[in-house]
Amino acid sequence: MLALAGLILGVLIGVFMPVGVPVWVQPYLPIAVVAALDASFGGLRAVLDGIFNDRVFVISFVSNVIVAALIVFLGDQLGVGSQLATAVVVVLGIRIFSNAAAIRRHLFGA
């Protein structure tokens, strides 16, 4: 509930505040957003599994975002930034899908 309210609040702030992305964040923000999405889906799944723990959620959220951004940063330094970004997106995408499947099983029993 609180999380959903937070999400809506964030979206509203984003919509109504004309904020640009700082240049140094630009390569990492998309990946970080995907990582955060992955963490959120994981959190929702944990709620349904009954094993949700706010501490775990916060830590996994932050660490996911940081690790994802770090991988892309490292990739940029090594000259394989776009490839590594693709790899991160693929891995996170798979995880989001599996989490979404678990959530779906909980909510619809199928």
Added chain:
Amino acid sequence: MAKESDVSAEDAVPDPVEAPGGDLEVSTTDSDTTDRDTESPTQAEAAPEAEAAPETEAEPITEAAPETEAAPENVLGSQPEPGSDPENPAPAGASQSPPPALEPKSHPQPEVDPEPTVVAARLRGRAKLRATFLRPRLTTGHIVGALLCALLGFALVVQVRETSQAGLSTLRESDLVRVLNEVTQRNKRLQEETVALENQRAQLGGSDPQAALKQARRQAQEVAILAGSVAVQGPGIEVSIVDTSRQVRADDLVDLIYELRGAGAESISVNAARVVTQTSFVDTPTAVEVDRSPISQPYVIRAIGNAVSLATALELPGGVQQRLRDDRHAQVSITKQELVRIDAVAAPGDSSALTPSASAGTLAP
């Protein structure tokens, strides 16, 4: 023994179902509270009601739901450690035969298991979600989680907006390098063109009017050759067709002309007619008309260009020459010549409807 087990089965089945039905609810909420919430037991107290009430309201099948929900969980819980549950040993002791009591208990389970557990899982999931939504908890962890979600929503929107304003600023380094390279090369080409055009302008409008005149003449000559308005000469071939049986038609001549053009002929004449873009070939009962005047035999076609390739194009197996010979029974002779003169000129076309458009560019020099 069989009777006993029957009785015990009857005894054992309803008991654990009824008794731990409440036990299960409590235990799950207990684990919930220990997991998620240590601060508000009153809220947790309210939880089972909130979970149980909507279940029964939501769907009529839910009569079975609590039972089946209870049964598998209870069996799982009681089998490995029967002593741990305070209520379980009592029914087991009443039936006086715990081992057979356990067996029938596990027996009916597979029959009821697959579908109702799915339903139960679904109901439990929905109830859990509903409960989570209805009971916002104000622990630090949850607030931080909500803040992180706010951050996610914010970043999501900002990123989407950033992407929709797609410009150079969103491109990666390698893409930028590629774009830069393209721009640089284009710039170089345009600079070269500028230099060439400036040279031309200097020649045309500058100190040397002769150069301008020379260039204009050259252009006029090229246009004249293309239009067929001047006599030309050069290496080429001469094709002579003797059509004794009068079977050669305009189509055959057009085929021949196009074959020559395809082989790179720069200028073509048929008898006394220069072949240009407006030249017509028409069949009449007596003869073939070229540009509305009948041509007499032998048909002499002159073409200027690379003599070898022109001749080869006509002499191809199944080509124009062979068709004229086999299908039309005409005699065709092709001679390569060092110097072919084409004196025939095309009449200037009627261009009263034409004026050069304002944007017409000059011909390339």
